[in-house]
Amino acid sequence: MPNNVEHENFTRTAVIAGLGAYVPERVVKNDEVAERLGVTTDWIRDRTGIEQRFVLEPAGATSDLAVEAGRRALESCGNPQIDFLILATCTPDHPFPATAPAVAARLGFKGxxxxxxxxxxxxxxxxxxxxxxxxxxxxxxxxxxxxxxxxSTVLDQSDTITAPIFGDGGGAVVVRAGHTGEPGGLSTQILGSDGDLLDIMKTPAGGSRQRSAGVGDDAANSYFTMAGRAVYKHAVNRMSTVSSAVLERMGWAPGDVDWLVAHQANRRILTATAEAIGISPDRAVINVDRVANTSAASIPLALVDAIRSGALTAGNRVLLAAFGGGATWGATGLIWPDLTLAEHQTAT
Known part of the structure; x- marks a missing residue:
């Protein structure tokens, strides 16, 4: 193991101890989306690499996805008691209050x-x-x-840029206190942001700026918008740059990485990012074809699928990387631990 990682063996950190993921039951294939948008299934597949996505039924909400994903992660490691719950989401059940306390309560963790x-x-x-x-x-x-x-709840279903790309889902990990040198221990983590890029992905309405400016509730402003070409350029650049920085700090060469598990934006972004880092594209975990872009859920969903397929195994060197609205980005690396998924947890 590289010297700088050995030096960090006694640094306290989070250790991944459990994993779970969940997608809704409703499957929406490309033919349904193509008919609605007036395009072909080949048009969707060629641009995104996506074949299908999972979508919440009416009255479903982010908390429902989070609760089931959290329950599966807890089951995978013996249902431990937890001291905190962090919910990463950009589609909370309500603008106020936060959704995480309700999720914690539904999982039995009030307080x-x-x-x-x-x-x-x-x-x-x-x-x-x-x-x-x-x-x-x-x-x-x-x-x-x-x-x-x-x-799906913030998409304009007639928008050819966003409607084919996204799906709904949840993923979770149980983390415990441990050290960077042990399997599952998060070593170097690097995060970044650039607020000058806020307009490349945005939902204009619903916040204080809209209301304080006296802007009307135009339905179009309530939908998520995205500048596709700009997102592609910045996603590949930022994920590859931050990933290379993490590898350098950890003392890993690109060839040392067994699996790149990046945010599942679309297939072209995933393969281009791997190539920019210097990792063979066949070492990039890809399940965007089956689940589409699930935003904050995409990495744990990809991890579950990689385990179920037999690709990801204990001892593998794993690089996690993501890019999102804000703009935000981040990466971290770890040695994959020996995890057992909940019995009912199936590949998506």
């Missing part, structure tokens, strides 16, 4: 620290980093980190 974190598609990596700091403080012993988004 624990619980809060939302909004870094859009980077939310899960951000939340992991925050959990590492909380556990390193010595105040907390065990936590639950959930990434969940119901993006």
């Amino acid at each position: 624990v620290a619980a809060f939302d974190l909004n870094a859009a598609c980077s939310g899960f990596v951000y939340a992991l980093s925050v959990s590492a700091g909380m556990l390193a403080s010595g105040t907390y012993r065990t936590g639950l980190v959930i990434g969940a988004d119901a993006i």
Whole structure:
């Protein structure tokens, strides 16, 4: 193991101890989306690499996704008691209050620290980093980190840019206090942001700026918008740059990485990011074809699928990377631990 990682063996951090993920039952294939948008299924597949997505039924909400994903993660490691819950989401049940306390209560953890974190598609990596700091403080012993988004609820279903790309889902990990040198221990974490890029992905309405400016409730402003070409450029650049910085600090060469598990934005972004880092694209975990872009849920969903397929195994060197609205980005690396998924947890 590289010298600088050995030097960090006694640094307290978060250790991944459990994993779970969940998608709604309703499957929406490309033919349904294509008919609605007046395009072909080939048009969707060629631009995104996506074949299908999972969508909440009416009356469903982000908290429903988060609760089920959290329950599965807890079951995977013996249902431990937790001291805090972080919910990474950009589609909370309500603008106010936060959704995390309700999720904690539904899971049976009234009284624990619980809060939302909004870094859009980077939310899960951000939340992991925050959990590492909380556990390193010595105040907390065990936590639950959930990434969940119901993006379908903020989409204009007639928008050819966003409607084909997104799906709903939730993913979660149980984290415990441990050390950077052990399997599952989060070592180097690097996060970043650039507020000058806030307009490339945005939901204009619903916040204080709209209301204080006296802007009317135009329905179009309530939908998520995205500048596709700009997102592609910045996603590849930021994820590859931050990933390379993490590898350098950890003393890993790109060839040392067994699996790149990046935010599942679309297939082209995933393969381009791997190539920019210097990792073979066949070492990039890809399940965006089956679940689409699930925002903060995408990395844990990809991890579950990689385990179920037999690709990801204990001892693998794993690099996690994400880019999201804000703009935000982040990456971290770890040696994958020996985890057992809940019995009913199936690949998506």
